[in-house]
Amino acid sequence: MTEPRLNTPEWTVSELSAALKRTVEDAYGHVRVRGEISGFRGVHSSGHAYFALKDESARIDAVVWRNAFARMRIKPEEGLEVIATGRLTTYPGRSTYQIVIETLEPAGLGALMALLEQRKQALAAEGLFDEARKQLLPSLPRVIGVVTSPTGAVIRDILHRLEDRFPRPVLVWPVRVQGDGAAEEIAAAIRGFNALPEGGPIPRPDLLIVARGGGSIEDLWAFNEEIVVRAAADSHIALISAVGHETDVTLIDFASDRRAPTPTAAAEMAVPVRSELLARVDGLGRRVTTCWLRAQEGRRVALRSAARALP
Numbered sequence: 190m191t192e193p194r195l196n197t198p199e200w201t202v203s204e205l206s207a208a209l210k211r212t213v214e215d216a217y218g219h220v221r222v223r224g225e226i227s228g229f230r231g232v233h234s235s236g237h238a239y240f241a242l243k244d245e246s247a248r249i250d251a252v253v254w255r256n257a258f259a260r261m262r263i264k265p266e267e268g269l270e271v272i273a274t275g276r277l278t279t280y281p282g283r284s285t286y287q288i289v290i291e292t293l294e295p296a297g298l299g300a301l302m303a304l305l306e307q308r309k310q311a312l313a314a315e316g317l318f319d320e321a322r323k324q325l326l327p328s329l330p331r332v333i334g335v336v337t338s339p340t341g342a343v344i345r346d347i348l349h350r351l352e353d354r355f356p357r358p359v360l361v362w363p364v365r366v367q368g369d370g371a372a373e374e375i376a377a378a379i380r381g382f383n384a385l386p387e388g389g390p391i392p393r394p395d396l397l398i399v400a401r402g403g404g405s406i407e408d409l410w411a412f413n414e415e416i417v418v419r420a421a422a423d424s425h426i427a428l429i430s431a432v433g434h435e436t437d438v439t440l441i442d443f444a445s446d447r448r449a450p451t452p453t454a455a456a457e458m459a460v461p462v463r464s465e466l467l468a469r470v471d472g473l474g475r476r477v478t479t480c481w482l483r484a485q486e487g488r489r490v491a492l493r494s495a496a497r498a499l500p
Contacts, residue, residue, distance in 0.1 A: 218277075219276055222273050224242030225244065225271075227242070229266065230267075237255050242273060254289065260370075263410075266304060268307075269303070270300045308415065312443075323446045324428075324446045326427050326458065326459070327396055333460075334359075334394030335360070336378040336379060336399045336400070337364065338401065343401055343402050347398065347452050354460050354463065365411075367401070372416050379428070397428040398428075399441060403437060417440075427446045428447075429448070430444075431455035435451065
């Protein structure tokens, strides 16, 4: 039988738990952990999010506090493989530990594409992409609202193209188009234009363009966020999405009334060429006049024939 080591220091449970807490939190004050989100059932009523990160042989409890959750570009979703950045904390009263997550990022392009497809299917199942929801674009809008960055080539390209084709009054709602807070600003701009009253001091647009230039899937991610897609789908003003280049596709493209491959193409969709429209109207006017003259000539001929038939 093994004899107890009398020279081993004696700890109380509280002392040992406190020592372990210091050791763990000092050694792992800031960590990056790769794993799959498990057990996420949505945000708690407190605003915090609770779930676990797991791999093939282990799991660790995780929490995202309310303030950190609000700032997250990528939100937790069940089954998503992520890289979580945060710090380890322990609960001495229960001898457990967890990671307090500050940021989440998908674990590679494959995880990001999987998240995109999952979100696309969920929103499509709600009917947000149905063709029956689509509105016709006005043939010649009175006022055009543009949601984009106020600086850079995109807004200049749109304004120059509109000026070349058919100048129209333009209202620009400036937003960030990538990074923290971008999705919230874009959604607020779409809803803000819709909230403008008819006949108010600020003219209400009858066409919206939501635009940004090209970039990586991470750069364009704000336009894949659910808050932006729902704002576009709920818009009572016809909306053109013009995000990235021709090969870039984001979820707002499915919810918008029309997708333009580029911001410049969106301006071309928005208005006709003024000279072509005038020529068309002039041609239609000539056809109407010609038809009227033919009808009048027919009536004169009929009248003369009737007059000759009189006794």
